[in-house]
Amino acid sequence: MSHGWDTARERLGEMLDAAGRGMSSALVLRGGPGTGKTALLDRAAARDVRAVRVQGVEFEPELPFTGLGRLVLPVRDRLGGLPALPRRALERALGRTGGEERSSLVTAVLALLADLAEDAPLACLVDDAQWLDRASAEVLLRAARGLGAEGVVLLFAVRDGALADHGLPELRLEAPASSAGRAVREEAADLPEAARGMLLLAAIEATGDLDVLTRASGAEADALAPAEEAGMIEITGGRVCFPRPSVRAAVHGEASPEQRAAAHRALAVALDGPENADRRAWHRAAAATEPAEELATGLEDAAERARHRDGHWAASVAYTRAAELSETEPGRARRLLLAARRALAAGRPEHAAEQAEAAAKLRNDPRFGVRAAWAEGRARHRMGDFRAAYERCTERVEPDVELPDRMLIHAFHSAWHLDVPALKAVAARLEPLEDPVAEQQANIMGKRIPAFADSLVEGEPHGLIRMCGPALTAGYDLPVRDAMTRATDQLCVQDPLGPPAASFFFLAVAELFLGGHLEAAAILEDAFRVARDAGEPLWNSRLLAVRAVLAALEGREEECRTLVEAAREAAAPGAVPAGQAWTHWALGLLELGLNRPEAALEHLAILQEEPFAHHVCAVRSIPDLVEAAVQAGSPETAARPYTAFVRWRERYYVPWAWPLVHRCGALMTGEGKYYAGALVPQTRPFERARTELLYGEWLCGEGREAEGGEHLGLALEAFEGLRAAPWSSRARTALEAAGLPVPRPELPPAALLTPRELRVCRMAARGLSDRDIASRLLLSPRTVARHLYRAYPKLAVSGRGGLASLDL
Structure with a gap:
């Protein structure tokens, strides 16, 4: 507006x-x-x-x-x-x-x-x-x-x-555009020649250092007095500035190319000393009209300095200009590839792919071609173009040139979004490798998974992030949550721009699976912000889709459908969105919660077919599919997925899945005896509550209303605490239909807080200071304190000391 x-x-x-x-x-x-x-x-x-x-x-x-x-x-x-x-x-x-x-x-x-x-x-x-x-x-x-x-x-x-x-x-x-440019040109034309020359130097050299301008022009500082009197510039503290941006643009635009080149050369001479090496290199490059290896080397040195200061985009731009000034094609190719790598680090995968592709065409060297393909493959993956990424990371440029292990590992990630044949093909090439990540990925498509929990106990943050996908596929949710908590904590403190979106994504998904819906919602806010900053449709799509799952669980229908559409649009042209599988789960859960089992079954059944059947959410959604199929009167449609879920549990032997196997058995057979195994103690409150709901409904249907009411009341209390409105409504309806009183459960402390307040309070309960929490959430300590002071009255505590005793 x-x-x-x-x-x-x-x-x-x-x-x-x-x-x-x-x-x-x-x-x-x-x-x-x-x-x-x-x-x-x-x-x-x-x-x-x-x-x-x-x-x-x-x-x-x-x-x-x-x-x-x-x-x-x-x-x-x-x-x-x-x-x-x-x-x-x-x-x-x-x-x-x-x-x-x-x-x-x-x-x-x-x-x-x-x-x-x-x-x-x-x-x-x-x-x-x-x-x-x-x-x-x-x-x-x-x-x-x-x-x-x-x-x-x-x-x-x-x-x-x-x-x-x-x-x-x-x-x-909206306002009428000014004619400042024309007025400036008229004013500048009336200035003395020395003033015009210094004005152009000031327009080009952004620091405005008056000493540099006088040395570059050979004139005295008072030569700028007419321009200052005319209001075109201001001189404060030995620096020249343009109070109106249009003045700088007009002065620069009025100069001829020859005049600008001369100004750049003069500034390059005036900017002496090691502290000005980067500006000197750029001014010399700006004045160049043909390749010059000396200038290219100077810019490459500037790029290296930028890289060491985490200025990755600046480094990429410098490498690109150095490539243009290179005198040989091998030198140009090498610098373009360096530009591609820095562009990727800067969150500009589209630029990285373009530079890597150009580099490969300039140099007929198979090993260099592999390095270029590796850079382009990573860039294409982050753009969401998974087919191109897979091809770049698996194709051999020559029979005797082996692909690095890391390329095949990355190819597995791209194949994940394609189909099972691609996955099996790359898994077969990964199996002989000794790399722990390669071993885990190969085993997902083959023999039994090794001990993921041991692999996630220690390691550097980025290595732990790479392990999370295979670990979640095998059901190791708690180790993933613990590992990603450590990794994000470390990266928030250590990395200048914070952790990558991947670490937040895996942390949020682990919290979601464990029943920490409110915590997952807060984490996803941070994750989406990071992914948006990085310009990566891969993570945007996934994060939007997982947010849709949370909206579905809380019954926010319009928001869920909006997030689903956004997740499906966040993809490269012609590519499958990275979050597509999650969007089907979100819609299935939404329809199931709103008591529309036929529609739910339609969405959930899609996840059991290609190209989604191997995805994490395909396996996790099978208990939902079983419930939808039985309620829709089509239990036979769930037979094959149910068998697959039982085999998955036997293969990976994760204890939390056994109660869900029993719950599915109860639904498939209609026999209440299975609920005894489904209601064993567990730490997943949402799944436990859903089992209580189903058992309560079954008991009421068998004429055992008093017993059923107990389980329905427990389900209602849990759903209220999780803000799972559709499921709360279903528990109330079942109680009312059985003629039983509907309790008003007391909400747990966590349900009283906003997602951000919950995250802050949980960290404070762990003993972290305001400053520690601020560094992990990219906030200021004052903002952390404000969140705590807002939370204390809601939780009926007087300070930090009271948080540790609460079940947050």
């Missing part, structure tokens, strides 16, 4: 007033040139607040964290007051310290913003955000989503078409 100036001004005023009361918020102001975005930021800065500001620069080379550096520069004196880990994270990102130690940069930015807001509300203003370097933009956007109770307003002014799907509130401005 588009808004005018008055609406936008009112909205900003409300946000700044709330900041004065300690509340934080973020907003994206979107509009074309001349719609007043910068003026609104000026207005915010003029309020009774502390303001920090940064402006993206259209012509600045892609250097990691340069935008963040300009934001921090005026307040660098506050870094010393931050805790050690956030301080070192910021210093490392800004290139002020070396070393391999890594920690969360998002948490560090949140800590800095909270510190700056200690004395007065803080307005953090990002103008022309579409031109920020990618690393800075990612960190600031993620920090914006973690704001809560710091007294910070974070505003992004951005042009149309940029920062899509950012997950923040947005306000689009």
